[in-house]
Amino acid sequence: MMDDLQELYQEVILDHNKSPRNYEVLANHNHFAEGDNPLCGDHIDVYLKVEGNTIKDIAFQGKGCAISKASASLMTSELKGRSLTETKELFEKFHKMVTSEIDETPDMDGLGKLAVLSGVKVFPLRIKCASLAWHTMNAALENNKELISTED
Amino acid sequence: MDYSGSILQTDVMTSLDVEKIRADFPILSQKVHGKDLAFLDNAASSQKPQQVLDATNNYYKTQHANIHRGVYHLSQVATFAYENSRKKIQKFINAASEKEIIFVRGTTEGINLVASSYGKDNVKAGDEIIITHMEHHSNIVPWQMLCKEKDAKLQVVPINDDGEMIFEELEKLISEKTKLIALAHISNSLGTINPVKDVIELAHQHNIPVLLDGAQAVPHEKVDVQELDCDFYTFSSHKVYGPTGIGVLYGKEELLEKMGPYQGGGDMIKSVTFEKTTYNDLPHKFEAGTPDIAGVVGLAVAIDYVESIGYDNIFQHEQELLKCGTEALSQIDGLKIIGTAKNKASVISFDMDGIHPHDIGQFLDNDGIAVRTGHHCTQPVMDRFNVPATTRASFSFYNTKEEIDRLVAGLIKVKEVFS
Ligand SMILES: Cc1ncc(COP(=O)(O)O)c(C=O)c1O
Numbered sequence: 001m002m003d004d005l006q007e008l009y010q011e012v013i014l015d016h017n018k019s020p021r022n023y024e025v026l027a028n029h030n031h032f033a034e035g036d037n038p039l040c041g042d043h044i045d046v047y048l049k050v051e052g053n054t055i056k057d058i059a060f061q062g063k064g065c066a067i068s069k070a071s072a073s074l075m076t077s078e079l080k081g082r083s084l085t086e087t088k089e090l091f092e093k094f095h096k097m098v099t100s101e102i103d104e105t106p107d108m109d110g111l112g113k114l115a116v117l118s119g120v121k122v123f124p125l126r127i128k129c130a131s132l133a134w135h136t137m138n139a140a141l142e143n144n145k146e147l148i149s150t151e152d
Numbered sequence: 153m154d155y156s157g158s159i160l161q162t163d164v165m166t167s168l169d170v171e172k173i174r175a176d177f178p179i180l181s182q183k184v185h186g187k188d189l190a191f192l193d194n195a196a197s198s199q200k201p202q203q204v205l206d207a208t209n210n211y212y213k214t215q216h217a218n219i220h221r222g223v224y225h226l227s228q229v230a231t232f233a234y235e236n237s238r239k240k241i242q243k244f245i246n247a248a249s250e251k252e253i254i255f256v257r258g259t260t261e262g263i264n265l266v267a268s269s270y271g272k273d274n275v276k277a278g279d280e281i282i283i284t285h286m287e288h289h290s291n292i293v294p295w296q297m298l299c300k301e302k303d304a305k306l307q308v309v310p311i312n313d314d315g316e317m318i319f320e321e322l323e324k325l326i327s328e329k330t331k332l333i334a335l336a337h338i339s340n341s342l343g344t345i346n347p348v349k350d351v352i353e354l355a356h357q358h359n360i361p362v363l364l365d366g367a368q369a370v371p372h373e374k375v376d377v378q379e380l381d382c383d384f385y386t387f388s389s390h391k392v393y394g395p396t397g398i399g400v401l402y403g404k405e406e407l408l409e410k411m412g413p414y415q416g417g418g419d420m421i422k423s424v425t426f427e428k429t430t431y432n433d434l435p436h437k438f439e440a441g442t443p444d445i446a447g448v449v450g451l452a453v454a455i456d457y458v459e460s461i462g463y464d465n466i467f468q469h470e471q472e473l474l475k476c477g478t479e480a481l482s483q484i485d486g487l488k489i490i491g492t493a494k495n496k497a498s499v500i501s502f503d504m505d506g507i508h509p510h511d512i513g514q515f516l517d518n519d520g521i522a523v524r525t526g527h528h529c530t531q532p533v534m535d536r537f538n539v540p541a542t543t544r545a546s547f548s549f550y551n552t553k554e555e556i557d558r559l560v561a562g563l564i565k566v567k568e569v570f571s
Contacts, residue, residue, distance in 0.1 A: 005518045009511075009569065017570075040510050041527050041540035063540045065508035066570070129510065 007119035008126070009066065016070035021077050026059040031143055035062075035136030037128055042068050046136045053083045060133060067117075067126050072133035074113055084141065090114070091134055097121070098130050168469045173461065174550050176201040187520030190555040195340050195368060195499050195546035196524050197390045200454070207453035208395055208446045215449075218442055220419055234445050237452035238435070244455050245385065246376040247402050251434035254408075255443050258399035259367040260290040262386025263334070265401055265438060266363055267294035269411040270332070270384075277303040280329040284309040284317045284346070285536055286339040289529040291365045295334060304331070311536060315342035315491040322351065326358055333362045337369035337385075341528040341544065342491030343474075343499030345369075352381050361407065367391055371548070372470060372497045374463040377402050389447060394454035398447030401438070408434050415440040466549045470498035473547040473556065480560045484567065490537050498547040501528070504563070507570045509543040515566045521559055 026047035035044045044062030048055055058079050060072045079087055093111055098120050100106040108115045120130045174180050177199045182189050191199060211233060217226035219234050235250075242250045256262045275281070281295045285308050292306075299306045307330075309322045317335070326333075333355050338345050348364055355362045361383035369375060370387040377385050385402040389395055403411075413420055413431055417440035422430040431437045458466070477500050481487055486505030504512060509525035516523055524544040527534045534540060545559055 005515065008514070014570065039526065040508075041531075041534065043540070065510035067511070069508075123514070126510075126514070 004119065004122045008123060010116050010119070012074075012113065012116045013066060013070040016073040017066035020060075020069055020073040022059040022073065022080070023061060024059045025061060026057055029057075029059075031140040033136050033140035033143075035132050035139070037064070037068070037132050040065060040068075040129065042129065042132060044068065044072055044133055044136050046072070046133065046140045048137070048140050050084070050141070053085070055079050055082050055084070055087060058137070060136075064132070065126075065129050067120060067129040068132050071117055071130045074117070075133045075137060078112060078114055079137070087137075087141070091138060094134060095131065098127050168461070168465050168549060170469070170550060170552055176203065176457075177550055178202060178205070180550060184520040184522070185518055187518075190519075190521040190551075190558050192545040192547065192551065192555065192559060193522045193524045194371070194548040194551075195391070195528075195544065197396070198371060198393050198548055199550070200393055200395070200450075201457050203457050204394060204450045204454045208450040211446045211449045216445070219445055220436075230445055233449050234443070237448045240452045240455060241400055244459070245370075245400075245402060246378050248378060249405055252402050252405050252408065254401040254403065254435045254438045255448055256386070256399050256401050256438075257397055257444075258388040258390070259288075259365060259386050260388075260399075262384075262399055262401035263291055263363065263365065264294045265414045266332075266334075266384050266386075266403070267298045269414050269438075270361075270407070271298040271302070272412060273410070275299075275302045275304050275331045278329060279304040279331045280307050280325075280327070281305075282307045282309060282322065282325050282330055282333045284322075284335045285311045286315065286317065286342055286344060286530065286533055287334075287336055288340055288365065288367070289531070291334055291336060292532070305329075308532075309335075311342075311344075311533075314493050315339065315344045315533075315537075316493045317344075317346055319347065319350065323354065326354070326360065328358075330358065330360050333360055334365065335362070336365045336367075337375075338366075338372065338497045338499075339491070339530075339533075340368045340499070341501055341530040341533050341542065342493065343496040343501070343546075344491060344493040345495040345497055347495075348382070349380060356381065368497060368499070371458075373467060383407055389451040389454065392451075392454055393457060394451035395444075395447040398444045398451055400451075405434065408438070413437050413440070417441045419443075461549060469549050470547055473551055473553065474498040474500070476553055477545060477547065477556045477559070480556055481563070484560065484563055486567070487563070490539065490542055499544065500546070501542040501544040503537075503539050503542055504567070507566060509541045511570065512543045512563070512566050515569065516559070516562045519558065519562045519565075521555070521562055523559070 029047035029049050031048040042064035047059045049057040058076045097106045117130050120126045179199045215229045217230045219231040238250050238253050242253050307325045309317050352362045363384035364382045366385050366387040371392045388399040420432050420440040422432050488503045490501045513525035526541050
């Protein structure tokens, strides 16, 4: 069991929790959304600066557990400079990874550092923590100004 | 910091034979992730002794039929079991009459019943309902809904930094517009024991009825509704070692008598034609439909169980755990206890510098320790103390100082991981 817990709280995750990357309000953003996980009281703001088909810059701010914070931090690091098409593919891959069956080996090709979050699938209650940033980012791209909730 | 010389080396000195009590609770002997279960989430729901499990099981095995409906043997046995439990509960909270004991699904439904039935006839536009800042969502939302419907106003008594209601502010809020005061007897997220007798006395000077949310009080202390002189009192079975899905609403007979029914259906009527229905007498007027008979039977046995241990012993043991727990947790650097009222039940909510309660809860779970993490259905309390969530340990008479030691050790480990 401790192995699962160690798998969940890997060094990379603890590090991103402690010093989250791209943790700021992006001054000249053109996409924004807020996300909430009412069950934990987590809240996240995601800012994007999109030019043409490319994410020029991305940042976040918020309150949350180590998993949600690290996931947001890793996401922003991974998405900076990506095309919107790549972003969509990554989102889908990430989603598959964290929601796959426990005995299933998901395709993690191209996920890079995001793969460290694969440990959450053993902890069903924490999947929402890992996905909150991604759903919020997705909503921001759709320029959905409404509050995103994991409880819908 | 050296934690090896834990302050918990002195034994908890109480007259309870905790080992013997624990043997009554089958669930407590199970392993979680290979560790002994330390169940420290009793404020959310407590575990059930074998006696309660046997009672509900036995009811279904030998006594079940629908109640108040048949002339045959089993229906009478079931009706007797149900109504006898009502009598037991009447004595348990010292209500004047069994007509004042209404079975509901739980505290939440008890409050909704009063908000709906009492509110319907007694609250109008411009009136006010007073609650406190420390209420559970179930003692906020029904009043909000009523106020919205009636164009009335919800007034909130603020709390101080220790998590105690500010009594003078209540005095200021009371006016001729006040139609009801509803407050927790004991707060679930802070542990604060409210000065409910003083509140009731003050309210009655202004002829305002008071509803007490007793969900957290009944498991910890003897409740005497006549001594309190409260107008409504409600609690949940599952927090007092009984089955889930059942609870009690007490109301003074004269108030209940005047209130219209809550739900319509079978059992709550005397006669029905398509033109007119005559409602049944108390308490049946408020019990539409087939109730949770087995739950009621189980609750009565849970009450027997609690009384056999004795509230004096329970209070003493739990207060000792509270004291030990508070002292031990306070020694952890960066840990801040939220809810430091002078009068407290055995509930410790806390915040740990920069570590989210969810992460804490996940690590403790791995050690077999069950604590609650989150907002505890009291978001306004979280806002008041400026935290998104807390970790909460809440103790029952079956908890031990060893379990508190394990909690402390677990928290120190979490701190190391996140430092
Ligand atoms: C103070 C308080 N009030 C009300 C409730 C609601 O109780 P129930 O969910 O059993 O209806 C709870 C329990 O969560 C509580 O602690």
